[in-house]
Amino acid sequence: MASLLTGKVSSGMTQPLPSSVASDLAEIVGHEHVITDPDRLLVYESDGLTAYRRSPRAVVLPSSTEEISAVVGLLHSNGIEVIPRGAGTGLSGGALATPEGVIVGTARMNRILKIDVENRIAIAQPGVINARLTEATNPYGLYYAPDPSSQSTCTLGGNVAENSGGPHCLKYGVTARYVTGLTVVLAGGRIVELGGVGRDPYTTLDLVGLFVGSEGCFGIATEIELRLLPITEGVRTLLGIFESVESAGRAVTKIIASGLMPAAVEIVDGPTIEAVEASVFAAGYPLEAGAALVIEFDGTEAGLDLDADRAEQCCLEEGAIEVQRATDPEHRMKLWRARKKAFGAMGRIAPDLLVQDATVPRTKLPEVLAGIDNIGNRYGLKIANVFHAGDGNLHPNILFDRQNQNELELVERASKEIMQLCVDAGGTITGEHGVGVDKREYMTLVHGPAELEAMAAAKRVFDPASLFNPGKVLPAVEVKEANESRSN
Amino acid sequence: MRVDLTDSLSRLLPGEAFGHSVPSSLWAVLRTGVETVVAPGSTEEVATLLKWASEMGVRVVPIGTGAHMCPRYPRDPFIVLTTSRLKEIQHYEPADLTMTASAGASIRDLSTETAIYGQWLPFDPPDVPNRTLGGLVATGLSGPLWAGYGQLRNHVLGATIVCGDGRALRLGGKVVKNVAGFDILKLMVGSRGELAVITSVTVRLFPLPVVDQLLVLEATDVSELVSTARAVATAPIMPASIILSGTSDGGRLLVRLHGAKVSVEADQKSLEKHTGVSFEVRNTPEAESLLVHKRDSRINAELAVRVWALPSRIGVLLDVLKKVPGVSLNADVYGGSVRAYLPVNLSDIESSLAGLQKDIEELGGTIRALRIPAEVNASSYFAKPLVDEGELAAGLKRAFDPHAVLWGIE
Numbered sequence: 001m002a003s004l005l006t007g008k009v010s011s012g013m014t015q016p017l018p019s020s021v022a023s024d025l026a027e028i029v030g031h032e033h034v035i036t037d038p039d040r041l042l043v044y045e046s047d048g049l050t051a052y053r054r055s056p057r058a059v060v061l062p063s064s065t066e067e068i069s070a071v072v073g074l075l076h077s078n079g080i081e082v083i084p085r086g087a088g089t090g091l092s093g094g095a096l097a098t099p100e101g102v103i104v105g106t107a108r109m110n111r112i113l114k115i116d117v118e119n120r121i122a123i124a125q126p127g128v129i130n131a132r133l134t135e136a137t138n139p140y141g142l143y144y145a146p147d148p149s150s151q152s153t154c155t156l157g158g159n160v161a162e163n164s165g166g167p168h169c170l171k172y173g174v175t176a177r178y179v180t181g182l183t184v185v186l187a188g189g190r191i192v193e194l195g196g197v198g199r200d201p202y203t204t205l206d207l208v209g210l211f212v213g214s215e216g217c218f219g220i221a222t223e224i225e226l227r228l229l230p231i232t233e234g235v236r237t238l239l240g241i242f243e244s245v246e247s248a249g250r251a252v253t254k255i256i257a258s259g260l261m262p263a264a265v266e267i268v269d270g271p272t273i274e275a276v277e278a279s280v281f282a283a284g285y286p287l288e289a290g291a292a293l294v295i296e297f298d299g300t301e302a303g304l305d306l307d308a309d310r311a312e313q314c315c316l317e318e319g320a321i322e323v324q325r326a327t328d329p330e331h332r333m334k335l336w337r338a339r340k341k342a343f344g345a346m347g348r349i350a351p352d353l354l355v356q357d358a359t360v361p362r363t364k365l366p367e368v369l370a371g372i373d374n375i376g377n378r379y380g381l382k383i384a385n386v387f388h389a390g391d392g393n394l395h396p397n398i399l400f401d402r403q404n405q406n407e408l409e410l411v412e413r414a415s416k417e418i419m420q421l422c423v424d425a426g427g428t429i430t431g432e433h434g435v436g437v438d439k440r441e442y443m444t445l446v447h448g449p450a451e452l453e454a455m456a457a458a459k460r461v462f463d464p465a466s467l468f469n470p471g472k473v474l475p476a477v478e479v480k481e482a483n484e485s486r487s488n
Numbered sequence: 489m490r491v492d493l494t495d496s497l498s499r500l501l502p503g504e505a506f507g508h509s510v511p512s513s514l515w516a517v518l519r520t521g522v523e524t525v526v527a528p529g530s531t532e533e534v535a536t537l538l539k540w541a542s543e544m545g546v547r548v549v550p551i552g553t554g555a556h557m558c559p560r561y562p563r564d565p566f567i568v569l570t571t572s573r574l575k576e577i578q579h580y581e582p583a584d585l586t587m588t589a590s591a592g593a594s595i596r597d598l599s600t601e602t603a604i605y606g607q608w609l610p611f612d613p614p615d616v617p618n619r620t621l622g623g624l625v626a627t628g629l630s631g632p633l634w635a636g637y638g639q640l641r642n643h644v645l646g647a648t649i650v651c652g653d654g655r656a657l658r659l660g661g662k663v664v665k666n667v668a669g670f671d672i673l674k675l676m677v678g679s680r681g682e683l684a685v686i687t688s689v690t691v692r693l694f695p696l697p698v699v700d701q702l703l704v705l706e707a708t709d710v711s712e713l714v715s716t717a718r719a720v721a722t723a724p725i726m727p728a729s730i731i732l733s734g735t736s737d738g739g740r741l742l743v744r745l746h747g748a749k750v751s752v753e754a755d756q757k758s759l760e761k762h763t764g765v766s767f768e769v770r771n772t773p774e775a776e777s778l779l780v781h782k783r784d785s786r787i788n789a790e791l792a793v794r795v796w797a798l799p800s801r802i803g804v805l806l807d808v809l810k811k812v813p814g815v816s817l818n819a820d821v822y823g824g825s826v827r828a829y830l831p832v833n834l835s836d837i838e839s840s841l842a843g844l845q846k847d848i849e850e851l852g853g854t855i856r857a858l859r860i861p862a863e864v865n866a867s868s869y870f871a872k873p874l875v876d877e878g879e880l881a882a883g884l885k886r887a888f889d890p891h892a893v894l895w896g897i898e
Contacts (some may be wrong), residue, residue: 005641006530022533032658065827094680097833100593104549110752116800117722118718118722118799118800119800119824120722120799124772128695144541147562161668164666164669165665169665173638173642174665174675175641176671177638177639177644190876192876192877193876194877198796198797198798198799198801198824198852198853198856199796199800199823200794200796200825200854200856201628201678201796202678202794202856203854203856203872203873203877204538204630204873204877204881205675205678205679205683205881205884206628206674206677206678206679206877207528207639207877207880207881209641209671209674209675210670210671210672210675210884212671212674213667213671214670214671217670218670226700229726230723230724230725230726233724233725233758253583256585257582257583259606259696259698260695282688299747299751300725300751300754300755301754302749302750302753302754303747303748303751303754306748306750307748315524340869359663359664359665359666360663361581361584361586361663362583362584363581363583363584366508369806388665390513391663391664391665392584392663392665393665408884420888421533426661426662426663427661427663428661428668430664430666430668431663431665431666431667432665432667433611433667434667435668435669437669439668443668443669444663444670446669447668450655450656450657451657451658451659451669452652452669452885453626454655454672454888455656455669455670456670457887457888458670458672458675458884458887459670460887461880461883461884461887462880472672473669474669
């Protein structure tokens with residue numbers, strides 16, 4: 001069981017990889033692409049959630065579907081667990097190694113295999129960086145819509161595993177909407193094709209939809225077919241400054257309820273503004289502001305000013321102190337700066353940061369934000385909120401010092417209370433970061449035993465021996481019971 | 489059904505669950521005579537029924553209206569489970585643009601309610617107002633509007649289902665972003681009742697467009713419109729839908745634009761510049777009447793197929809299909825699918841379908857029988873999943889319906 005308190009995982013020490021397996025792996029991918037040196041393995045001991053750390057037995061970096069198939073086949077035939085890994089930017093410990101596991105990384109699978117302009121699809125290997133697909137398709141007037149905050153470093157394979165979101169998913173939807181087909185490597189190295197544009201989607205179940213968001217627990221996507229969109233003609237960006245985060249939340253509800261469809265609606269709260277303005281990323285936000293709302297519309301140029309006017313009116317009706325509108329691309333970037341640089345800026349005010357992730361119905365935002373504030377005050381913890389307000393996807397960030405054991409315990413308790421608060425408001429424990437190892441014990445807050453067993457059963461169809469990313473997503477008790485029922 | 493089985497079931501469910509009828513057309517689809525029709529009044533009653541069916545070895549066919557089922561072949565005794573008594577709106581929060589309703593609620597009734605708040609469900613498969621919410625999700629059909637709004641599968645936020653063995657599960661939730669666990673909810677969309685019976689659904693709604701404008705282009709032959717249709721589909725703007733329809737009387741390209749008045753006008757100009765043609769403009773209600781006529785006028789045809797290929801191949805698909813005398817075609821240009829309504833007086837239906845199947849598959853497409861006369865063996869005209877996909881689907885079928893109570897994936 002992993003614990004945020006200790007920053008360690010207690011279920012056993014990492015086992016050295018048998019030399020025969022290591023040499024067989026090297027036969028497949030080449031010696032230089034099998035990492036067993038403990039110093040080099042340190043890079044792979046955690047993902048973006050650094051609270052959990054464990055060195056893998058080895059890291060293998062294949063370069064093709066066939067190599068991944070052979071690697072997985074070899075490891076599984078030796079009963080060795082496979083932990084898939086993209087860029088390691090995940091925030092839920094999804095790429096954390098197990099004591100028995102070998103990380104299979106997709107870093108070398110970084111080619112865009114096809115851009116089909118006429119059908120608006122691209123086929124990419126899983127190690128392609130998210131933003132690179134947009135860069136590559138821009139010359140054709142196209143782009144890839146899902147834009148996680150880490151898009152300049154995260155990979156498409158990781159996005160598929162996590163069903164990643166991003167600020168503009170309010171209008172355009174999350175990764176699942178854009179994945180039309182997959183080549184995947186399943187248990188034992190079996191290569192399977194799922195879906196694809198041009199194939200009748202009703203011939204079978206939505207296996208692509210099930211695979212997306214399976215957090216590396218079903219297999220490894222090795223080729224990803226993605227839908228592209230035409231670049232929009234125009235964009236309007238507004239910044240609303242509010243006295244409180246509650247009034248900013250009410251403005252969000254008003255904007256959406258008025259029938260507007262913004263591309264993005266993001267909130268940064270007072271503590272975040274304070275952190276950003278004190279940092280090198282200072283964007284000129286007023287320090288006395290309780291919250292700022294970044295609102296963006298895109299689409300046909302002709303209708304955008306009208307939309308922006310209506311959104312501005314909604315903000316003013318909910319008590320906005322001022323509303324700015326970007327006048328040029330540079331100004332737009334400036335209005336976005338506090339949102340985009342918030343996490344970096346927080347490093348100035350506390351040594352450690354726990355980025356939480358939960359979704360609530362949009363109308364519950366004001367009461368949930370007040371509740372989070374209350375939890376922070378009760379535990380004496382500073383909590384800064386930066387989040388996708390348009391779809392109710394909260395990111396309460398708890399600032400703390402890992403060296404202070406007492407504070408660590410408070411962080412863990414406050415974190416669980418925030419999750420419960422969001423669930424009680426009709427929400428869920430994660431909107432885009434995934435469950436990974438971090439939230440598996442919270443899964444019982446939103447799912448009953450029957451639902452968890454159904455998920456476990458779906459995993460068994462893809463991975464009967466549980467050799468893909470074990471110990472993730474499903475709570476420990478569920479896995480134990482499922483294993484017992486299987487052996488009976 | 490044997491009398492003892494009927495007696496045993498009647499002791500488990502209240503009297504209101506019995507004595508219901510279903511459309512006579514359903515029996516033609518199921519290729520058999522009337523058995524028992526049961527209409528449970530709650531998720532719990534659905535669970536009771538399915539547990540009983542599991543124990544008794546009785547097969548169950550879940551239906552919404554029963555009007556849009558694909559041809560099937562019963563092998564064992566079965567009963568029809570209709571969701572006709574599950575109709576209520578359980579939760580509607582207009583400010584959140586989410587609604588939870590029971591599976592048997594009709595899209596027409598739900599749309600009447602959402603229209604009060606200026607909202608709608610932007611899906612337009614054939615006969616959509618008469619479909620039930622559960623039926624719409626079970627068939628997974630979005631209609632051509634998915635071009636502008638995305639597919640239904642991405643807007644189903646949650647569901648209550650009862651698995652084949654009677655386990656009731658609550659999947660997903662009421663929020664638009666949710667990655668808490670494996671997405672088994674996605675499996676239910678388009679699962680045709682083969683894994684579970686859907687008893688309620690939470691969907692994301694959208695604001696009704698301020699302007700719903702239809703651009704029309706007509707020609708004596710549908711093929712003359714293909715290049716323009718594809719130009720629209722690859723234009724820098726995203727229309728709400730792009731439909732190409734064709735009969736022996738001629739062809740029509742129907743492009744639907746949604747948005748504020750100024751942006752719709754600008755989009756039209758942009759499309760006309762991009763395609764080099766001038767469209768005729770139709771506004772509601774004339775536009776709606778034309779769209780509904782094109783969409784629904786042939787839904788009761790006895791012989792219908794759906795063909796899929798890459799969207800860029802839509803022209804060659806239409807060239808093949810229009811060779812069938814008397815055919816009526818409706819193509820979703822953005823999605824790459826065509827519904828073809830065929831005359832039943834074809835001299836030899838089986839060889840005609842086999843010929844079409846061969847031609848379409850040679851073009852890299854697939855063909856699926858949607859409606860087919862009782863005397864024709866439909867099973868040959870289902871697009872087949874790839875072998876691996878089929879095995880995974882069969883594994884999931886066993887996980888959700890271990891006793892194979894619900895018809896479907898074998």
